Amino acid sequence: MLRRLGLALLLAVAALFAFGRPVAWTEAALIMWDVAAGGQPTLWQRVTDRPREYPAKWADGEGDVYAPAGRVRAALVLVPGAAVLGRDEPRLQALARSFARAGFVVLVPELPEVRRLALSKVDADRVASALRQLRQWQPGQPLGVAAVSYAVAPAVIAALETQPQFIVGIGGYHDAEAAIRFVTTGVFRPLGDAREYRVAPNDYGRWAFLLANAGRLDDPNDAAVLQAIAMARFRGGADIPALAARLGPDGQAVLALVENQDPDAVTPLVAALPERVRREIDALNLALYDLSTLRSHLILVHGRGDPLVPYSESQALAAAASNARVSLFLVDELGHVDFNAVTLANAWTMGHAIDALLSERR
Numbered sequence: 001m002l003r004r005l006g007l008a009l010l011l012a013v014a015a016l017f018a019f020g021r022p023v024a025w026t027e028a029a030l031i032m033w034d035v036a037a038g039g040q041p042t043l044w045q046r047v048t049d050r051p052r053e054y055p056a057k058w059a060d061g062e063g064d065v066y067a068p069a070g071r072v073r074a075a076l077v078l079v080p081g082a083a084v085l086g087r088d089e090p091r092l093q094a095l096a097r098s099f100a101r102a103g104f105v106v107l108v109p110e111l112p113e114v115r116r117l118a119l120s121k122v123d124a125d126r127v128a129s130a131l132r133q134l135r136q137w138q139p140g141q142p143l144g145v146a147a148v149s150y151a152v153a154p155a156v157i158a159a160l161e162t163q164p165q166f167i168v169g170i171g172g173y174h175d176a177e178a179a180i181r182f183v184t185t186g187v188f189r190p191l192g193d194a195r196e197y198r199v200a201p202n203d204y205g206r207w208a209f210l211l212a213n214a215g216r217l218d219d220p221n222d223a224a225v226l227q228a229i230a231m232a233r234f235r236g237g238a239d240i241p242a243l244a245a246r247l248g249p250d251g252q253a254v255l256a257l258v259e260n261q262d263p264d265a266v267t268p269l270v271a272a273l274p275e276r277v278r279r280e281i282d283a284l285n286l287a288l289y290d291l292s293t294l295r296s297h298l299i300l301v302h303g304r305g306d307p308l309v310p311y312s313e314s315q316a317l318a319a320a321a322s323n324a325r326v327s328l329f330l331v332d333e334l335g336h337v338d339f340n341a342v343t344l345a346n347a348w349t350m351g352h353a354i355d356a357l358l359s360e361r362r
Helices: 002-019 022-037 043-047 090-100 121-137 149-162 176-185 203-214 220-235 240-244 249-259 263-271 275-283 312-320 347-358
Strands: 052-058 061-067 074-079 104-109 143-148 166-170 297-303 325-331
Touching: 022 043, 022 090, 022 347, 061 090, 061 121, 074 090, 074 121, 074 149, 090 104, 104 121, 121 143, 121 149, 143 149, 149 166, 176 203, 176 249, 176 263, 176 275, 176 312, 203 220, 203 249, 203 275, 220 240, 220 249, 249 263, 263 275, 297 312, 297 347, 312 325, 325 347
Parallel strands: 074 104, 074 143, 143 166, 166 297, 297 325
Antiparallel strands: 052 061, 061 104
């Protein structure tokens, strides 16, 4: 894989020298290679100093700091996605180191909910707290927030409150119901296209959604059964009808949405969800927020082949942020935040996306 990445890098660097801004774009290409390598040794690591890493606490939060060995040029809150390792996830740590080497002080906050594979409006409050704290620690530095996948929603909500200079969203969504429709039925509609497209739904996304919402049910039996169904599906089998027969009305409503394959049934099935589940979904539904108040540079990256969140959601997010400066990058041959999928076909676009972030530094 690294040999293929190296070829893509060399060709990208050659093109960048040919068409302008060679120094900045070579740096972007080196970082692109480093991010794609996921922590394996790269040239970017050889030509830069290893960042300083240390835990940090403040009045209402904690996290890990990745600080440049040299001059600080910007500050960035990097939001963990839904993963049991949270801020300890190795690929997230490698990403933080990649940008700390480029002069960013990176703060990765602790988000307890994401370790349970669930996101909550509380996460947005914690991200906002981290942004305010980092602004105090690095006064005068350009401040931003970056998030991947479903963590983009709490990051954007936090940005509405704190108004950082830049926001990076990778593989995120705008309309929660549209994202659910895609996860369960594979249907999406690109912005400006009257046609509706359908792909095979990704089973991981379906059962991850079930697992994330099971714990929000008031009946502990329903929660336990839904969690058992989700874990059984992850492992590839179980007597699901026998488990489903043990569910009460609320649990059946959640399972009905997850198992549904009819796009027209999604809206009524969402409306039939238990109130607490609907409330949590709505709290992270960016379509219910006024994004025209954003003044940040919104840098959005999305793979055209994303199997979990359709690229149309980043298009919709860009359109909703009508008063922000938006840079939207739709990347060919890229799945769901699959950073190691650098190819000759997408290296140019990915390099430009990284350059857009680097341009926010002092």
